[in-house]
Amino acid sequence: MVDYSVNGSVAVLMVNNPPVNALGHAVRVGLKTGIERGAKDSRVRSIIIIGKGQTFPAGADIREFGKPSKEPWLTAVGNLIKTCSKPVVAAIHGTCLGGGLEIALFSHYRIAVSSARVGFPEVTLGLLPGAGGSQRLSRLTGLPVAMEMISSGRHVPARKAKEYGIIDEIVSGDLLKTALKFAQEVQSRPFKDRCLRYKVVPNADRVEEYASAALTQVKKKYKGFEAPVACVQAVRSSAELSYEEGMKRERDLFLQLGQSGQAKAQQYAFFAERAVTKWQMPGGSYKTAKPLPVRSTAVIGAGTMGSGIAVCLLSAGLPVYLLEQNEKFLQSGVKLIESIMAGSVKLGKVSMETAKRAATLLKPTLSYDDIKDVDLVIEAVFENLDIKKEVFSKLDKICKPSAILCTNTSTIDINRISSATSRPEKVVGTHFFAPAYHMKLLENIYGTKTSPEAVATVMKLGKTINKVPVLVKSCHGFLANRMNAPFSSEAIFLVEEGASPQEVDQVNEDFGMPMGPFKVRDLSGIDISWRINREVAKVLGTSITKETRFLGGNRYCGLNDDFYDKGRYGRKTGKGWYLYEKVGGKTAVADPEAEEIINSYRQSRGIVKRKITPQEIFERQFYSAINEGFRILEEGICNMPEEIDISWIYGFSYPKYRGGPMFYASQIGLQRVYDRICHYHETCPYSIHWVPNRLLKKLAENNVPFTQWANHVSKSKM
Numbered sequence: 001m002v003d004y005s006v007n008g009s010v011a012v013l014m015v016n017n018p019p020v021n022a023l024g025h026a027v028r029v030g031l032k033t034g035i036e037r038g039a040k041d042s043r044v045r046s047i048i049i050i051g052k053g054q055t056f057p058a059g060a061d062i063r064e065f066g067k068p069s070k071e072p073w074l075t076a077v078g079n080l081i082k083t084c085s086k087p088v089v090a091a092i093h094g095t096c097l098g099g100g101l102e103i104a105l106f107s108h109y110r111i112a113v114s115s116a117r118v119g120f121p122e123v124t125l126g127l128l129p130g131a132g133g134s135q136r137l138s139r140l141t142g143l144p145v146a147m148e149m150i151s152s153g154r155h156v157p158a159r160k161a162k163e164y165g166i167i168d169e170i171v172s173g174d175l176l177k178t179a180l181k182f183a184q185e186v187q188s189r190p191f192k193d194r195c196l197r198y199k200v201v202p203n204a205d206r207v208e209e210y211a212s213a214a215l216t217q218v219k220k221k222y223k224g225f226e227a228p229v230a231c232v233q234a235v236r237s238s239a240e241l242s243y244e245e246g247m248k249r250e251r252d253l254f255l256q257l258g259q260s261g262q263a264k265a266q267q268y269a270f271f272a273e274r275a276v277t278k279w280q281m282p283g284g285s286y287k288t289a290k291p292l293p294v295r296s297t298a299v300i301g302a303g304t305m306g307s308g309i310a311v312c313l314l315s316a317g318l319p320v321y322l323l324e325q326n327e328k329f330l331q332s333g334v335k336l337i338e339s340i341m342a343g344s345v346k347l348g349k350v351s352m353e354t355a356k357r358a359a360t361l362l363k364p365t366l367s368y369d370d371i372k373d374v375d376l377v378i379e380a381v382f383e384n385l386d387i388k389k390e391v392f393s394k395l396d397k398i399c400k401p402s403a404i405l406c407t408n409t410s411t412i413d414i415n416r417i418s419s420a421t422s423r424p425e426k427v428v429g430t431h432f433f434a435p436a437y438h439m440k441l442l443e444n445i446y447g448t449k450t451s452p453e454a455v456a457t458v459m460k461l462g463k464t465i466n467k468v469p470v471l472v473k474s475c476h477g478f479l480a481n482r483m484n485a486p487f488s489s490e491a492i493f494l495v496e497e498g499a500s501p502q503e504v505d506q507v508n509e510d511f512g513m514p515m516g517p518f519k520v521r522d523l524s525g526i527d528i529s530w531r532i533n534r535e536v537a538k539v540l541g542t543s544i545t546k547e548t549r550f551l552g553g554n555r556y557c558g559l560n561d562d563f564y565d566k567g568r569y570g571r572k573t574g575k576g577w578y579l580y581e582k583v584g585g586k587t588a589v590a591d592p593e594a595e596e597i598i599n600s601y602r603q604s605r606g607i608v609k610r611k612i613t614p615q616e617i618f619e620r621q622f623y624s625a626i627n628e629g630f631r632i633l634e635e636g637i638c639n640m641p642e643e644i645d646i647s648w649i650y651g652f653s654y655p656k657y658r659g660g661p662m663f664y665a666s667q668i669g670l671q672r673v674y675d676r677i678c679h680y681h682e683t684c685p686y687s688i689h690w691v692p693n694r695l696l697k698k699l700a701e702n703n704v705p706f707t708q709w710a711n712h713v714s715k716s717k718m
Ligand SMILES: CCCCCCC[C@H](O)CC(=O)SCCNC(=O)CCNC(=O)[C@H](O)C(C)(C)COP(=O)([O-])OP(=O)([O-])OC[C@H]1O[C@@H](n2cnc3c(N)ncnc32)[C@H](O)[C@@H]1OP(=O)([O-])[O-]
Pocket: 019, 020, 022, 058, 059, 060, 061, 062, 063, 073, 074, 075, 095, 097, 098, 099, 100, 102, 121, 122, 125, 128, 129, 130, 131, 133, 251, 254, 255, 271, 274, 275
């Protein structure tokens, strides 16, 4: 795990633990023995620590967390480096993160190639640096930078790290050769004063001011997360306590966080995000299917979604033909793209160069002839099957045979769309979430005839445009919207029965959702849900009237329609479920007029308002979604609960510190979840989403651990 060699007067400790050289037990042992050996070796006058392969150690081995810890601990290895009688040089390439950066900060010198990145991402795992990072970084960079870096987990490029004082020298050429030269040069220099432990924290007397500014910021930016606050507290202690006391404080906070449910959930989410990249479908998988190259693209429809999708493609440097049905819509799409780009530059999310390059890559057009040679097309026209089929039939005729044809439909079965083409194997769903340029989920959907090659192409595209792609099998509503349907319907039923929109939103926001469901409805537009309901009714061969209490055999609530009838479409009209300060305003306040609409709706239908507890609000929304999640698993719409959880985290901003709805269910206990679903099936009998799922029942009865659920899914499918 750590190869020891001597080159002239320099010992080289080469960490060899692919893929990221994580500092697992064997690596820690290897580093310890390597340092001890180097210190004793009479040929050796300095020591290099370097990573083999793609990176310097990218941190502790996360898979070891939660298991009994084995000595030597990382701090002990660090102390050995710190007190070594010979200077130790960390030679950095790739990602020097977490425990890796701590090892580098224990070393006497740090050199790095310019492409390297350093950082403390522990916070994203619900933790803080536990081997002195919070005590040593501030001694180098000062308190504000250390507080910001550690509480954000941001990766800092080598040049910036040099400005901060973290890196001593940026080097070029072969890293090992340069490091050997550097290590020889430092042999003659005194190096005891290079030890950070003896440095004082700059401006330590201003710690109160810095800490309170940092705390205000992190509480706002990372609302609900425990670790960022603890990160600031740990760095704060580097200025307020002695080094030894600070180390103890850091360790206590680390252990405290490690035992919290948040850390467990965030670490689960880390691995879940990687698990979903290992996709499988009938006939192929990530291992067997090769993506086709995507060098040019087209987006059909330049509305809300089409424009946002174009921004994603352009920002990744892909040329985009933007095709519309007329000049007016085309120009408004171009304007929207320009304004999104300008906004992103202003927020620092996109560089000026990227925005300038994007402008040159955008090719607005009204002609299908222009797109005949593109590698991939994404359709984002109205959510109407007939229109989509017409577009796909044209694409089929005009696009080159190898082109992948994607649809951004949010609900329609891919098979119904691909049937309009002679190449259903090339048709695939690429479902972006609004706003497309911001939300990270890309729900990729395969139909019965979609080829693994087409899927491999859109999974890769997702990565290229910086999204988190999740693969699902086609069905009405796919994974995310199918689960969101009961979640969102229950919210409105709760108001129908007696809760206020504010009470429902509060429960959701207290749980960690960034916005309650009624604020979301106001944001996306009450007119949109009104239209969707009409489309659903049309498909079912019926229509919605004031008397409608059931739709497709399921409970239906017409409250949304009453708001629509009053012209209250949400933010866009300045009022909806809430009142806003102006048309397009963002500050939602309770509105007596909205309350009046709700009251008269109840009266007209003879509903007696009742008091609903926060617990019931929570359970009815989240448990109905979880029940649907198990149905999705049982039907094989996805292969593992991780796909559901990642979809919620990146599609609906579900709080990562709770892991995702399926992980959360496992933490509550499936038997309890199942019992409550049975209870609501009895008390709210008119919705199919309360029919207790069989897979859930089976897993609950057999007390199957979360990690085994996926095995039962495939068995239940057979
Ligand atoms: C008081 C007690 C003392 C405690 C001491 C605490 C020490 C310290 O402060 C705590 C830490 O360091 S916390 C750690 C702080 N460090 C971090 O949080 C860094 C976390 N890692 C990353 O951010 C990314 O992996 C990189 C940016 C490094 C590479 O990105 P990329 O090139 O896109 O690659 P990729 O696809 O992402 O990963 C490839 C494979 O490697 C796997 N794996 C990765 N890291 C792992 C780890 N640390 N471990 C295990 N496995 C890890 C990953 O699962 C995947 O496996 P798969 O089986 O093939 O699926």
